[in-house]
Amino acid sequence: MSTSGETTLTKLDDRVGVDISDASDYDQVMRSAGFDFEVEKTPVLDLEGKEITGHFNIRRSDTKQTFAIMRKRYTAIPMEEMFRPFHEMVQEYGAEYESAGLIGGGKKAWMSAKLKDSFTLKNRSNDKVDNRIMAFGSNDGTKRNAYFGISHRIFCNNQLRTIMQKANESDYWISHTKNWKEQLRLAKEGFEAALRGLKQFEKIANLLDQKKMTSDECRGFATLLLPDPERKKDEKGKDIEVRTTSRLANRREAIVDLFANGAGNLGATRWDALNGLTEWVNHHNNVGKLEKQGRQAAERRLVSTLMGGPQDQLMQRGLGLLTNTKKFEKVAQTAEA
Secondary structure (H helix, E strand, O other), rough: OOHHOOOOOOOHHHHHHHHHHOOOOHHHHHHOOOHHHHOOEEEEEEOOOEEEEEEEEEEEEEOEEEEEEEOOOOOOOOOHHHHHHHHHHHHHHHOEEEEEEEEEEOOOEEEEEEOOOOEEOOOOOEEEEEEEEEEEEEEEOOOEEEEEEEEEEEEEEEEOOOOOOOOOOOEEEEOOOOOOOHHHHOOOHHHHHHHHHHHHHHHHHHHHHHOEEOOHHHHHHHHHHOOOOOEEEEEOEEEEEOOHHHHHHHHHHHHHHHHHHOOOOOOHHHHHHHHHHHHHHHHHHHHHHHHHOOOOHHHHHHHHHHHOOOOHHHHHHHHHHHOOHHHHHHHHHHHHH
């Protein structure tokens, strides 16, 4: 059983997930996750009760909640089939179920499991990173179904989706088209790609920890990630503020502070910079505001972090700057400016 301190979710995201670690078989997993419902495809009617051709209502069978109005070519994938490849991989690799959740009442759904092969950095014997696989499904046409890997640093509960830099080769996506069954049969290849991505990330983590970095370089790194907006001029040639630069400056300084003072960080290597960034994204950026906004805000943040939204994109850009020699030259140049 996973403990609450080892969940893939941050405290903010606990609102959108449940513990499924006690589930013993696939049926129980689906029930514990709240995934035990059918996705129906029903006609769309106009105000006079006449059927609108070419469109269908995608809804939840038990509550009749409408997920989306879709065109005829959209194919609904049963929840039971959507997550079955994930269950098979959990069984094959001896992974442990951890968490699952519904977003928007079932418009989207996700599930996570912890793999056995965690790793510890070579130069930091107490810096442990757990590896997980995740499945993400959509019933509202906004996202494709996906299977991918997550690296999760125990120190600060940071999580980073391990996308390789070329063509998202560590992810596997399934579209809601008529050949979805064939796509699901090939899902194992997607999970194997995710596992390769996690192995590669272990190498990247150790490489980053071997690369020394100063606070000034980290400030240059943060500046490239969160640059000041270009100043525009009015008709009289006076500067027009596009947005408040002080807020950006505060965010950059927060990342620099976490580089040195974040959980488990030493302020010495590029690994510290990556974790300063991910800690800021996962635990500091707008968290207070989001806590007040409630569950829907937590759901949006979770999707953004995991599925290529602004949160995820910022972390991936940071990883790219730190691992690419030519890109890091810009970091050094910015630090010297």
